[in-house]
Amino acid sequence: MIEFHLDARSGVAPYLQLIHQVRQALRLGLLREGDQLPTVKDVVARLAINPNTVLKAYRELEYQGLAAARPGIGTFVTGTLSGASLAAHGPLRRDLRRWLAKARRAGLDDESIEALFLNTFRSASEEDIA
Amino acid sequence: MTAVLEARELGKRYRRLWALADCTLSIPAGHVVGLVGPNGAGKTTLLSLAVGLLAPTAGTIEVLGGRPPASPAQLARVGFLAQDAPVYAGLPVADHLRLGAHLNPGWDAELARSRIERLDLDPGQKAGKLSGGQRAQLALTLAVAKRPELLILDEPVASLDPLARREFLQDLMEAVAEQGLSVVLSSHLVADLERVCDYLIVLVGSRVRAAGPVEELLATHHLLSGPRRDPDTLPAGQEVISASHTDRQTTLLVRTSDPVLDPAWTVSEVGLEDLVLAYMSQATRRGRRNHHLEVQK
Numbered sequence: 287m288i289e290f291h292l293d294a295r296s297g298v299a300p301y302l303q304l305i306h307q308v309r310q311a312l313r314l315g316l317l318r319e320g321d322q323l324p325t326v327k328d329v330v331a332r333l334a335i336n337p338n339t340v341l342k343a344y345r346e347l348e349y350q351g352l353a354a355a356r357p358g359i360g361t362f363v364t365g366t367l368s369g370a371s372l373a374a375h376g377p378l379r380r381d382l383r384r385w386l387a388k389a390r391r392a393g394l395d396d397e398s399i400e401a402l403f404l405n406t407f408r409s410a411s412e413e414d415i416a
Numbered sequence: 417m418t419a420v421l422e423a424r425e426l427g428k429r430y431r432r433l434w435a436l437a438d439c440t441l442s443i444p445a446g447h448v449v450g451l452v453g454p455n456g457a458g459k460t461t462l463l464s465l466a467v468g469l470l471a472p473t474a475g476t477i478e479v480l481g482g483r484p485p486a487s488p489a490q491l492a493r494v495g496f497l498a499q500d501a502p503v504y505a506g507l508p509v510a511d512h513l514r515l516g517a518h519l520n521p522g523w524d525a526e527l528a529r530s531r532i533e534r535l536d537l538d539p540g541q542k543a544g545k546l547s548g549g550q551r552a553q554l555a556l557t558l559a560v561a562k563r564p565e566l567l568i569l570d571e572p573v574a575s576l577d578p579l580a581r582r583e584f585l586q587d588l589m590e591a592v593a594e595q596g597l598s599v600v601l602s603s604h605l606v607a608d609l610e611r612v613c614d615y616l617i618v619l620v621g622s623r624v625r626a627a628g629p630v631e632e633l634l635a636t637h638h639l640l641s642g643p644r645r646d647p648d649t650l651p652a653g654q655e656v657i658s659a660s661h662t663d664r665q666t667t668l669l670v671r672t673s674d675p676v677l678d679p680a681w682t683v684s685e686v687g688l689e690d691l692v693l694a695y696m697s698q699a700t701r702r703g704r705r706n707h708h709l710e711v712q713k
Contacts, residue, residue: 336592336613
């Protein structure tokens with residue numbers, strides 16, 4: 287089971303934040319097929335948000351084929367986003383940590399590391415498209 | 417979907433002052449409705465008319481299909497929590513529940529008992545000795561345990577500290593999820609309501625300035641910024657809610673159901689709080705004379 291949180295200052299609609307958190311959890315393997323999502327009642331009691339917001343997020347997840355509602359019981363995960371790639375996460379994370387340590391030794395601060403990563407990520411994606 | 421509250425040209429006058437004027441509204445069932453507006457805008461008057469504590473001077477109001485207070489049966493379907501969550505200071509918590517059971521035909525004793533237990537309220541404690549947050553929770557328990565279809569709350573969180581405020585709203589939303597009731601709650605702070613409401617009514621200067629589903633309001637209001645320009649030159653479908661100018665730049669908040677196509681504008685989305693504040697300042701501006709803008713070349 288996962289626990290939702292809301293960032294009130296992000297400007298992102300609350301139902302989109304819930305969807306994003308489910309997708310993120312699926313990608314990281316925190317949620318797997320068959321897992322139950324928190325009930326609407328639990329989510330609203332925790333976050334003090336409108337029940338319709340949660341219902342809307344869950345409907346959208348159903349539409350994306352990632353979840354299904356079982357009437358009277360709750361909403362369950364039916365899809366996956368990590369696929370076979372999950373096994374590769376461990377080694378990749380180790381490589382990334384090594385790279386981060388190297389960047390720090392070279393004198394980069396957090397902001398520079400983030401900027402360098404995003405910049406490289408974007409230019410690499412653009413090259414892939416081209 | 418049926419309307420839980422329907423008002424037609426509703427008005428209430430105290431001597432020579434109209435506390436509410438020309439109010440036409442139709443609130444569909446199944447929403448948590450936020451009634452926002454500055455102090456003295458007429459929020460309490462509208463809610464008091466809805467529960468039958470006041471009679472209209474003009475127009476009509478129907479709540480759950482009847483004119484309040486139509487009958488004891490109609491009143492039993494409406495829960496009301498007045499401002500500052502009134503309780504009987506000299507009566508213990510348990511006696512409040514006993515009172516609720518005697519006065520309400522649909523009283524859910526089990527719900528009331530389990531709520532009091534979960535809130536950790538001592539049944540023997542006199543209500544006057546409770547904290548502000550506990551008092552509000554006790555009043556909410558009474559209102560929810562009568563199992564209403566519509567729950568009306570007047571400034572329920574205004575006097576609570578941030579933690580009690582959050583706990584109160586959590587509890588309220590849980591009741592909405594469990595019982596599927598419709599809620600109308602008022603506040604002079606939109607930030608209190610932003611998370612919980614999916615329908616908003618903006619009441620300023622005794623008049624309804626905007627009303628509708630929150631998503632629809634957000635989708636039809638845009639913030640435009642661009643080179644300085646007279647708002648009167650905008651296309652017919654764009655209603656200016658607020659305008660501000662520097663010597664070079666104009667910033668407008670407009671309401672329109674059509675997309676804004678003029679490439680001179682940078683269009684951005686508006687948050688709920690900015691939207692409400694724009695309507696509030698619009699009303700203030702209207703009170704002043706000479707608000708026309710001179711455009712300099």
